[in-house]
Amino acid sequence: MTSPYPFSAIVGQEPLKRGLLLLAIDASIGGLLILGDRGTGKSTAVRALAKLLPDMSVMKGCRYGCAPEPAAARCAECRETDRSKTAKAPVPMVDLPLGVSEDRLVGALDLERALGEGVKAFEPGLLARANRGFLYIDEVNLLEDHLVDLLLDVAASGENLVERDGLSVRHPARIRLVGSGNPEEGELRPQFLDRFGLAVSVTTPTSIAERIEIVKRRDAYEQDPEGFVAQWKRQDGKLRRAVERAREALPTIETPDAAIKQAARICMALGTDGLRGELVTIRAARALAALEGETEVTAEHVRTIAPMALAHRLRRDPLDGGDGEARVGRALEEIAA
Structure with missing residues (x-):
């Protein structure tokens, strides 16, 4: 079976890669x-x-890949058979x-x-x-x-x-x-x-240099998948360790009231329904802080996350021709002013 294309070898598409890493962390x-x-x-x-x-650690023999802890979250089969052995999967x-x-x-x-x-x-x-x-x-x-x-x-x-x-x-x-x-x-x-x-x-890249690099890397991968993956093994390893460190640090990341207030002000300015927007913005900002090795959520983390967390939640405004990300950007500028 051919190894998947290395994550580190993907050219550009930074918001996409960031979103996937944050989801992996939290x-x-x-x-x-x-x-x-x-x-x-x-x-x-x-x-x-x-x-x-x-x-990840799983209960050995479990058809659902139950985690060893907490025991209360295991499936009925794991609880009834009192499984105790674990494995990696x-x-x-x-x-x-x-x-x-x-x-x-x-x-x-x-x-x-x-x-x-x-x-x-x-x-x-x-x-x-x-x-x-x-x-x-x-x-x-x-x-x-x-x-x-x-x-x-x-x-x-x-x-x-x-x-x-x-x-x-x-x-x-x-x-x-x-x-x-x-x-x-x-x-x-x-x-x-x-x-x-x-x-x-x-979107499709508009830079000639970026398009050339994408084609070269993809062509090299298709000609020799295993060799190409081996070239990027070290970079993928660094990213893997960064994700592991971020997961461990996540519970210790502080979330100041100022960051929560900033998220709430953005959501109110945009008129988002409910509180899911604030919750997701703060959780993703906290994961971003952990990924970057910071100890607390900052205003910059919230600003970075806001377009990803809020643009798709906005009601359509027939009088506003801009897309969701543009509307979020304007809200951020108004709040900062």
Whole structure:
């Protein structure tokens, strides 16, 4: 199997890379939406991230990849069998095909065992495989509405409940949603759009030098994938250690009232609904501070995060022709004035 393209080798697209790293540091940010042109490295960056991350500890033999701690968060199988051994496993990155059935997503009756052994057993679906990892939805704006509703429930609760065919199964499904798509092909429902903590726009590079470098690196990778990956192993290793340090430091990062006030003022100026905007802005700013090795959230961290956390939450204003990021930028300037 060919190794994924190295994360460190991706040219440009800094907001996209930053958003993915922040989501890797703090799952409570709530997901990342990537909107933009085809062929701009969206899928490449997402798959490269999974390879970049350090392995996670799991309960040995668990079909859902339960974490050893806290014990109360384990699945029923882990609690009932009193598993005590742990193992290391890669962080899952699960692709959700557009034509996926609901049974394939949530899990269903294991027909092979039911017919062969007469046993009602549960066959886990994609949500089980993605627990504690990433569920990647390409062309997310084309996803069927009933699957959108299902993912909204799971993303909010962190659990997958299956009650069908005489089965009643509940298992952890703490997933980090990553969606990508082209806005010209359809829009997301507001409820689903709001569920993504951060959103970034990616565009085709306009710099000749950047385009040349992208083509050269991609060509080198396709000619010798393993050799190319080996060249970037050290840079990916540095990023992996930076993510590990940021995760460890995250609980110690201070969030001054001034930073929270700044986030609240921005959200009020933009007229965002609810308080999810402030919460995501502060969580992402805290993760950014941890990634940069700082000890507290600063005004600059909030300013950096605000467009990613708020632009996709804004109501449409027919009198304002600017996009969401431009509106956030103007709000930041007004507050700073």
